Amino acid sequence: MRRTAKGRxxxxxxxxxxxTTGKGRLRTYLRPAVALGAVLLIAGCGEQKAxxxxxxxxxxxIVTSSRTASDSILLxxxxxxxxxxxxxxxxxGRILERLVNVGDTVAPGQVLARLDPQDEQNAKxxxxxxxxxxxxxxxxxxxxxxxxxxxxxxxxxxxxxYEQAEQAFLNARSQMDDATARLRMADDRLSFTELRADxxxxxxxxxxxxxxxxxxxxxxxxxxxxxxxxxxxxxxxPLLTALPADPQVEVTLASDPxxxxxxxxxxxxxxxxPVTRSFRVRVGLIDPPEAMRLGVTVLGRxxxxxxxxxxxxxxALTRLNDKPAVWVVxxxxxxxxxxxxxxxxxxxSSVAVAxxxxxxxxxxxxxxxxxxxxxxxRLLGAAR
Numbered sequence: 366m367r368r369t370a371k372g373r374x375x376x377x378x379x380x381x382x383x384x385t386t387g388k389g390r391l392r393t394y395l396r397p398a399v400a401l402g403a404v405l406l407i408a409g410c411g412e413q414k415a416x417x418x419x420x421x422x423x424x425x426x427i428v429t430s431s432r433t434a435s436d437s438i439l440l441x442x443x444x445x446x447x448x449x450x451x452x453x454x455x456x457x458g459r460i461l462e463r464l465v466n467v468g469d470t471v472a473p474g475q476v477l478a479r480l481d482p483q484d485e486q487n488a489k490x491x492x493x494x495x496x497x498x499x500x501x502x503x504x505x506x507x508x509x510x511x512x513x514x515x516x517x518x519x520x521x522x523x524x525x526x527y528e529q530a531e532q533a534f535l536n537a538r539s540q541m542d543d544a545t546a547r548l549r550m551a552d553d554r555l556s557f558t559e560l561r562a563d564x565x566x567x568x569x570x571x572x573x574x575x576x577x578x579x580x581x582x583x584x585x586x587x588x589x590x591x592x593x594x595x596x597x598x599x600x601x602x603p604l605l606t607a608l609p610a611d612p613q614v615e616v617t618l619a620s621d622p623x624x625x626x627x628x629x630x631x632x633x634x635x636x637x638x639p640v641t642r643s644f645r646v647r648v649g650l651i652d653p654p655e656a657m658r659l660g661v662t663v664l665g666r667x668x669x670x671x672x673x674x675x676x677x678x679x680x681a682l683t684r685l686n687d688k689p690a691v692w693v694v695x696x697x698x699x700x701x702x703x704x705x706x707x708x709x710x711x712x713x714s715s716v717a718v719a720x721x722x723x724x725x726x727x728x729x730x731x732x733x734x735x736x737x738x739x740x741x742x743r744l745l746g747a748a749r
Contacts, residue, residue: 432675444657445647445660449590460481460579461558473565492548510531613667618664619662626652674709678714
C-alpha cells in the first residue's frame with residue numbers, strides 16, 4: 366500500500382494478487398512436478414522394446430509310406446440245403462397217416478405218408494374184372510376167327526363171314542389192351558397213395574396232418590436233400606461289387622469259431638431284395654462238419670485286396686469342411702497346410718488313407734488342434 370497526495374491509502378499492483386491458503390499453495394507447487402513426471406514417464410515408455418514374435422510351434426510327425434493292404438469283409442448268414450424239395454401226393458384224397466416229423470432223416474424210397482387207399486383199391490378191382498372180361502372175349506373171338514379161316518381155305522364159308530369174324534377178334538383184342546392199360550393205371554394210382562422220398566435228406570417242415578383231405582400236388586412235407594449245404598448271406602450292393610470274381614469264403618460257426626469250413630460262391634441273386642436292397646448270395650460249403658447243421662448261424666469272411674494305402678496314426682486326423690483331413694508339413698518352408706483325405710477304414714489306433722496323401726510326405730501326428738494354416742513348426746520327431 367501507499368499513501369496518496371490527499372493522504373489516502375492506495376493499493377499497489379502487488380496488492381492485487383490473490384491470497385492463497387496452505388492447500389492452495391501446495392497445489393501450486395505440485396502442478397509443475399506432476400507435469401515433469403508425466404514427461405519423464407512418456408520418455409521412458411518410448412525407450413521399451415516391442416515383444417518378440419512366438420517361435421515355431423513344436424509338433425510330432427511321421428513320414429508316410431505306401432503299402433498294399435487287404436481288407437476283410439465279415440457277414441452273418443445261415444446254413445441251408447443246396448436242394449430242398451416239397452413232397453406232395455400225385456392224387457387227391459384223405460391222409461391216413463403221416464410217418465415222419467420235422468428233423469427226421471429219411472432214406473431213398475422211405476414212405477413219408479399214406480392216403481386212404483379204399484377208392485383206389487376198388488378202382489383196381491374194377492380194372493381187373495374188366496381185363497378178365499376182355500380176355501374172355503378175346504379167347505372166344507379168336508376161336509371163331511380161326512374156324513372161319515379154316516372154312517374159308519376149304520371153300521365152305523363166304524369171305525364176308527370170315528372178315529366179320531376177323532374184325533370181331535381184332536376188336537376184342539383192342540378192348541383187352543385197353544383193359545390192361547386201365548389196370549396198370551389203377552395199380553399206379555394205388556401206389557400213389559403212398560408218398561415216398563426219392564433221395565436221402567432231412568425233414569425240415571410238415572404241411573399237412575393225418576385226417577386232412579389234400580389235393581393233388583399239395584405239399585405235405587419238405588425235405589432238405591443231403592447232397593450239399595450252402596451258407597446263405599444277404600450282401601449289400603457296395604460290398605458285392607468289391608468281391609473278387611471267384612472269392613474263397615471262410616465260414617465259421619457263430620457260436621464256436623473253431624468249427625469252420627471253406628466255400629465258393631455258387632449263386633448270386635440277379636435281383637435285390639425289395640425291402641433290404643441286398644442280394645442273396647449262396648456259398649457252397651466244401652466238406653462241412655456235422656456241427657454246421659441246417660439253420661445254424663454262421664459268419665463268412667472274405668479277404669479283399671484294397672490296393673495301395675497309407676496308414677497314419679489316428680491322432681493325426683482332424684476335419685476340414687466336414688471331411689477328414691490332416692496337417693501336412695512343407696519341408697522347404699517348415700509350414701503346415703490342412704488337406705482333405707479319403708479314409709478307407711478306421712481302427713482304434715490307426716487310419717488307412719486311400720487318397721489325399723503321397724509317400725514320403727510329412728504328416729503332423731500330435732498337436733493338430735493348435736495349428737493354423739501357414740503356421741511355422743519345429744519337428745520334434747519323424748519316423749518312417
